[in-house]
Amino acid sequence: MATLAHDGHGDGHNEALHHQFENIDQQNESYVVGMWTFLVTEIMFFGTLFVIYTLYRSMYPMDFYLAHEHLNIQLGAINTCILLFSSWLMVMSVHWAQRGNREKVLLYLGGVLACAFGFLVIKYVEYGSKIKDKMVPGPNFTTDPEKVHGANFNYAQLFYGLYFSMTGLHAIHVIVGILIIAALVRLWWIRAKSVVLDYIPTELVGLYWHFVDLVWIFLFPLMYLIPKPH
Secondary structure (H helix, E strand, O other): OOOHHHHOOOOOOOOOOOOOOOOHHHHHHHHHHHHHHHHHHHHHHHHHHHHHHHHHHHHOHHHHHHHHOOOOHHHHHHHHHHHHHHHHHHHHHHHHHHOOOHHHHHHHHHHHHHHHHHHHHHHHHHHHHHHHOOOOOOOOOOOOOOOOOOOOHHHHHHHHHHHHHHHHHHHHHHHHHHHHHHHHHHHHHOOOHHHHOOOHHHHHHHHHHHHHHHHHHHHHHHHHOOOOOO
C-alpha cells in the first residue's frame, strides 16, 4: 500500500487524493510547503524571545550566571536526552509509515508519546521546585540572596521571567505535539486512508516534533549551561 504514496503521477486514482488536487504529488507538495511556512512563523516567534534573552544576558552576564545556578542541570539534561530519543523514535515511525507497516508505526508513535509525557512530568517537578522556592517573578519573588546566589534581585527576576516564558511556551508546544500525535495514532489505528495510503501526513507531524526538539536543544544550554563571565 505504501507504494501508492509514490505513484500518483497523474491518473488521480489514489484513494488518499483529495478532489482539489490533480495528483498525489501536487497534494503532498502543498502539504510540505504549508508545514514549512508554519514552521518559519514559529521560528520567527521563538527567535524574538531568543533575541530578547541574548540582549539582556549581554547586559547582565554575571547576574544571569548567578541566577541560573538555582536550576537543576541534571533534570534539564535528562529532558534533553528524552527529547533526542523521541526524535529518533519519530524518524523510525516515518520510516515505517513509508513502508506501510501499521504495527511498527503505532509502536514508535507510542514511544514518542511516552517520551513527551516523561518530559512534561520532569518539567512539572522543576516548576514545582521553583514555585516552592519563590522563584516566580512578581511581588512574591524571593528575598533570600542564597536562592539567587548573590545576583541582583531585579535581574534575577528578569532571568526567571525569560526562563518561565521560554520553557513554558516550549512546554505548550509539547502539549500540542501530544494532541497531534495522539490524533495521528488514532488515524493509524482505524486504518484511515489519509495516512495508510500516504506517508506524508506522518512525515509532517514528524517535522513539527523535530522542531519542538530543536527549540529545546537551544534552550537547554542557554538556560542551564551559562558559562561564568570573565
